[in-house]
Amino acid sequence: QGLTGETKAEEVPSEYAIVKEVEKEVPKEPEPMPLTGIKTLVFDYKIVGTAYDTYIFIQQGDNLYIIDQHAAHEKTLYEKLVQRIREGDKAAGQILLKPQAVDLSDEDMNNVEAYKNELNTAGYLFDDFGDNTLLLREIPYAAGDVSPVELFIDAVNLLENSKGMNRLAIKEELIYDMACKAAVKAEKKLSEPEIKALVGGLIKLENPETCPHGRPVYITMNKKDFEKMFKRII
């Protein structure tokens, strides 16, 4: 001992100790959250099929996800649009090739004037044409198959029903209404690429579990659930 030039670990910091010191100094990046639930569908999965042209069955390993296609699409659209509004942006609108005239009652006209800003933020742009007539120039992007005037009238009705709500809540209601109308309907047959796009959008959401109104977007079962149903296991 001593002859070989060995020193005690306590005297000179070992390589390990130095590494420890560095670790202390540099704050670690947070570990990425492990993927759980439907978010694991970022990896390989199998589309089993669709029942009632409404509920999509997807299998991955031992898990089976049953997704409500309308609720899933609605939630995805809703989250995208709310995100935009929270960032101070307005919902992307699509300019109508031909502006469309909308006649309103006195009361509706008053509501529209009172909530012009919220309607604009939600993606509706229009000019006052006089005599309770508006000229609708732009409607929210992804408005689905609903006609522009119909969509706008629905939004105006929503204003009528939202009295007493604060302005932010009204904005979100307008967006929700639009998301619901634009979302793919239940009982509409989707192609495989459409299903993949739907799943891809859904799993990116912070909370893909429920639709804006709190209903489940998907249900999870696993192999054991089936084995119990079929009394293969007790």
Place this chain on the structure above:
Amino acid sequence: QGLTGETKAEEVPSEYAIVKEVEKEVPKEPEPMPLTGIKTLVFDYKIVGTAYDTYIFIQQGDNLYIIDQHAAHEKTLYEKLVQRIREGDKAAGQILLKPQAVDLSDEDMNNVEAYKNELNTAGYLFDDFGDNTLLLREIPYAAGDVSPVELFIDAVNLLENSKGMNRLAIKEELIYDMACKAAVKAEKKLSEPEIKALVGGLIKLENPETCPHGRPVYITMNKKDFEKMFKRII
């Protein structure tokens, strides 16, 4: 009145009354039972898909059937074979291209001799080759992928475990064992024609609901069940 040659219905039997009389005399054929449950799959249905290569989802109108492919096939084979045995026939056997020698213990040899008739009825044909060796010539039809000798040894083991059962019960156990081995396995991918053949066989059974051991062959859900799960209705 009277001038037109009219008579009262009470005096001469009307055409209707004659028909009534004939109906009384000829016993009606029993009405065909209305198709219920999975038996309605004789008509158009949609194969949604298969989860875990085991459970087949089939939709027809508002009903969704989840079929356990192994249990379904097992029950179908079992019923066919039991039917044959009840009609006094023996289970169809397949002649082995090359007879196979099977060596048995003294005890197994005794069991085989004691239940030769039941084994023959179940589709096993063999000759005594002396020194506790049998020459296996024929095994039950549709024995699946199991090797003939393995299948026969299983049948002999079953005899060992069936002491105290009556001979008919042992025959049915032999058939059950064979049906289970011959049936398509869980976790085997089936093609669409194979699924259709499976469904076609199943719906012809008197009782397609349970497998020979009483486990469910299929589970029925309907659209309302889904609407409740997804809180679309309460």
